[in-house]
Amino acid sequence: MSEAVPSSYSDPSSLLYQLESILESDPLIDEVGFVHPSQFASMSDTSQANTTEMSFWSKDHKVGISTESIHPLYTAAKHAFMSSLHQYKMLIPLHSKKVDNISATSSPLTGLENELMKHSRALLLLSCDFGTAWNCRKEVVLNKQDIRLYLDELSLSSLVLSCSPKSERTWSHRRWVIKMIAGKCTNLEEILKNESDLANRIAEKSKMNYRAWNHRCWLVSYMPESQVIDELIKYRDWAGLHVADNSCFHYRTRLMSRTLEDSWYKQDLKATEICQLWKEEITWSEILIKRYIGREALWLYRRFLSVCWMKHFAGHSHTGGSGSGSGTHLDLFVENEIKLFRWCKRIPDNVFEDYQAQAMFAATYIIWLIKEMDEDEGVRSRRSVVVEKVGEEVEQVVNKVCPEKAFLLDLMLTKTKV
Amino acid sequence: MGQLAAEKHTKYILQIEKKKDDIESALTEHLRINGAYWGLTTLDILGNLKAVEQEAVISWVMSCQHESGGFGGNIGHDPHLLYTLSAIQILSLFNKTQILNIPKVSTYISTLQNKDGSFSGDKWGEIDTRFSYLAICSLSLLNSLDKINVEKAVEYIISCKNLDGGFGCTPGAESHSGQIFCCVGALAITGCLHYVDKDLLGWWLCERQVKSGGLNGRPEKLPDVCYSWWVLSSLIMIDRVDWIDKEKLVKFILECQDIENGGISDRPDDAVDVFHTYFGVAGLSLLEYPGLKAIDPAYALPVDVINRLFLK
Numbered sequence: 002m003s004e005a006v007p008s009s010y011s012d013p014s015s016l017l018y019q020l021e022s023i024l025e026s027d028p029l030i031d032e033v034g035f036v037h038p039s040q041f042a043s044m045s046d047t048s049q050a051n052t053t054e055m056s057f058w059s060k061d062h063k064v065g066i067s068t069e070s071i072h073p074l075y076t077a078a079k080h081a082f083m084s085s086l087h088q089y090k091m092l093i094p095l096h097s098k099k100v101d102n103i104s105a106t107s108s109p110l111t112g113l114e115n116e117l118m119k120h121s122r123a124l125l126l127l128s129c130d131f132g133t134a135w136n137c138r139k140e141v142v143l144n145k146q147d148i149r150l151y152l153d154e155l156s157l158s159s160l161v162l163s164c165s166p167k168s169e170r171t172w173s174h175r176r177w178v179i180k181m182i183a184g185k186c187t188n189l190e191e192i193l194k195n196e197s198d199l200a201n202r203i204a205e206k207s208k209m210n211y212r213a214w215n216h217r218c219w220l221v222s223y224m225p226e227s228q229v230i231d232e233l234i235k236y237r238d239w240a241g242l243h244v245a246d247n248s249c250f251h252y253r254t255r256l257m258s259r260t261l262e263d264s265w266y267k268q269d270l271k272a273t274e275i276c277q278l279w280k281e282e283i284t285w286s287e288i289l290i291k292r293y294i295g296r297e298a299l300w301l302y303r304r305f306l307s308v309c310w311m312k313h314f315a316g317h318s319h320t321g322g323s324g325s326g327s328g329t330h331l332d333l334f335v336e337n338e339i340k341l342f343r344w345c346k347r348i349p350d351n352v353f354e355d356y357q358a359q360a361m362f363a364a365t366y367i368i369w370l371i372k373e374m375d376e377d378e379g380v381r382s383r384r385s386v387v388v389e390k391v392g393e394e395v396e397q398v399v400n401k402v403c404p405e406k407a408f409l410l411d412l413m414l415t416k417t418k419v
Numbered sequence: 420m421g422q423l424a425a426e427k428h429t430k431y432i433l434q435i436e437k438k439k440d441d442i443e444s445a446l447t448e449h450l451r452i453n454g455a456y457w458g459l460t461t462l463d464i465l466g467n468l469k470a471v472e473q474e475a476v477i478s479w480v481m482s483c484q485h486e487s488g489g490f491g492g493n494i495g496h497d498p499h500l501l502y503t504l505s506a507i508q509i510l511s512l513f514n515k516t517q518i519l520n521i522p523k524v525s526t527y528i529s530t531l532q533n534k535d536g537s538f539s540g541d542k543w544g545e546i547d548t549r550f551s552y553l554a555i556c557s558l559s560l561l562n563s564l565d566k567i568n569v570e571k572a573v574e575y576i577i578s579c580k581n582l583d584g585g586f587g588c589t590p591g592a593e594s595h596s597g598q599i600f601c602c603v604g605a606l607a608i609t610g611c612l613h614y615v616d617k618d619l620l621g622w623w624l625c626e627r628q629v630k631s632g633g634l635n636g637r638p639e640k641l642p643d644v645c646y647s648w649w650v651l652s653s654l655i656m657i658d659r660v661d662w663i664d665k666e667k668l669v670k671f672i673l674e675c676q677d678i679e680n681g682g683i684s685d686r687p688d689d690a691v692d693v694f695h696t697y698f699g700v701a702g703l704s705l706l707e708y709p710g711l712k713a714i715d716p717a718y719a720l721p722v723d724v725i726n727r728l729f730l731k
């Protein structure tokens with residue numbers, strides 16, 4: 002059912018009371034949004050009159066808050082929260098001396114804690130980065146030491162993220178919860194999967210959301226090896242549909258980097274598997290680059306893949322190549338990259354901007370490759386061969402499509418290391 | 420090309436203070452001390468800091484201090500490094516850092532350093548290279564860098580360097596112009612810029628300039644005035660500022676002004692705010708726009724303020 006609440010006669014504190022009651026009455030609420038009152042009409046049953054005077058709307062575990070009510074609600078929530086917090090801070094020192102918690106459920110402290118949790122929840126939905134409110138929730142949860150309360154914090158922060166997906170404090174609160182329960186709960190892997198899914202859902206709705214992706218990158222260090230591989234495979238198609246989202250490719254950077262950690266690929270069996278994974282990723286990256294013309298994020302991702310490939314696979318003999326400095330892998334790889342450059346530098350006669358960008362990225366990619374070859378002892382000897390082969394072509398492209406980047410040519414032509 | 424509407428911007432900033440009751444102001448009250456730093460620094464760069472009631476500002480700043488020594492974003496709010504630096508910067512603008520109990524403030528900051536050299540933003544433990552910058556910049560302004568393990572702090576920042584030459588908030592996190600400013604700034608203050616691959620980082624940074632002349636914070640993002648500060652100051656610190664087209668950037672920032680009512684927005688024709696007004700004016704100062712005080716790229720304070728502090 003949908004519930005409409007007239008607000009014309011509501012004072013701020015009764016508005017707050019209404020919001021808190023709605024949140025209290027349905028623990029399954031999973032989305033909050035701010036809605037202009039004129040939109041309430043289309044969301045509600047027509048039988049309900051006076052939708053323009055509504056402050057809240059709720060249905061199917063979703064809550065809408067009238068944009069007209071935000072300011073009075075915020076003021077009321079902040080005052081209610083700050084005054085409970087003040088009382089709480091006076092009470093806490095008295096309580097910490099007591100050892101017994103038999104009367105805990107009925108103590109004035111518990112009552113105050115409930116008030117704090119109620120008011121801070123309303124406040125955070127209205128002002129997601131109100132750090133003091135997040136902190137006091139941590140304080141309360143920490144005092145109670147009940148795993149369910151930690152999980153409640155995950156639910157509240159998801160709810161806040163549903164209306165404020167970029168809120169830094171909210172993401173940080175989740176990390177605090179996960180750090181606190183990491184050693185205590187048995188289903189950490191499941192929690193991590195849910196986190197990754199949540200971050201993905203939010204990234205879907207809120208494009209190039211640094212905070213969401215950063216959270217996801219943070220999870221990687223907690224993931225077992227199998228989950229790292231799962232994530233790479235599971236979200237490959239998603240990445241292919243979001244080729245402008247640099248964060249999503251950075252996430253892959255983070256996952257791919259983990260496969261290079263010592264404990265992983267020093268195991269012989271794993272090494273071939275991981276080499277295969279890298280080969281596939283490099284091939285896939287090339288397909289995307291050719292399909293989506295002029296996408297910066299794709300080229301940057303390829304820079305990363307190439308540098309690691311040269312460093313860990315092609316330039317060395319980890320992968321079963323015999324003898325040191327056997328250049329076969331490397332020569333093949335470089336040959337392929339030159340081909341890719343030549344394929345991408347062509348600009349059709351009816352010049353499109355995207356093709357110009359593509360040619361620029363292809364040229365700067367080769368410069369990048371050459372500079373990085375100089376940094377790596379294992380492949381340095383091949384550097385001059387590449388410069389000889391494509392140096393001039395790269396120069397031509399740069400002078401034609403991005404003369405303002407000509408200074409990059411110096412990075413290609415001057416050897417920094419001898 | 421348009422001109423900088425300096426007078427209008429001064430008026431815009433001075434009237435924000437009076438508008439405490441509107442909704443934007445209410446919803447950002449938890450970080451009012453950051454807002455005060457942005458506004459006051461802008462006024463100083465414009466040469467108009469005198470227009471402010473100094474005593475009132477200072478006593479308000481001091482009432483944001485928590486018993487732990489750190490500062491909150493407003494009265495009654497929990498302390499955090501984010502607000503502690505702003506408080507110290509504001510006091511520096513007025514040449515009033517001596518009213519602080521410096522040992523107390525610097526102890527608050529130094530206890531937030533972790534074993535690996537990183538810093539937590541507050542006692543709840545979130546770690547970020549931004550917090551490293553906040554701590555290092557704060558302590559340096561208080562002449563108390565000896566309170567922390569600088570070597571470890573630098574080591575941690577270096578561990579957040581990515582293959583693309585940029586820096587993220589933790590090891591392995593995506594490069595971001597704001598984070599790069601923090602890392603490069605902290606390295607500059609501690610005299611450790613030699614750890615940066617200047618060509619590589621300069622390359623990543625100069626690729627932030629888009630056709631309109633504006634700078635973005637990450638690949639494929641729209642340009643935004645606040646990145647004029649973060650990208651530009653980093654490029655200056657690593658001596659690669661000639662890799663971008665400065666004239667076009669000046670033009671982009673000027674196009675983001677509200678010529679009628681003052682203030683600067685993130686992009687042309689958007690709504691203005693004090694945050695982007697500060698970054699726009701500070702960016703123009705770095706670009707040596709005529710009539711503006713020079714700003715220090717690492718401390719984000721006017722150069723004369725820094726000189727006054729360190730040449731004493």
Ligand SMILES: [Zn+2]
Pocket residue numbers: 643644645646685695
């Ligand atoms: Zn901005």
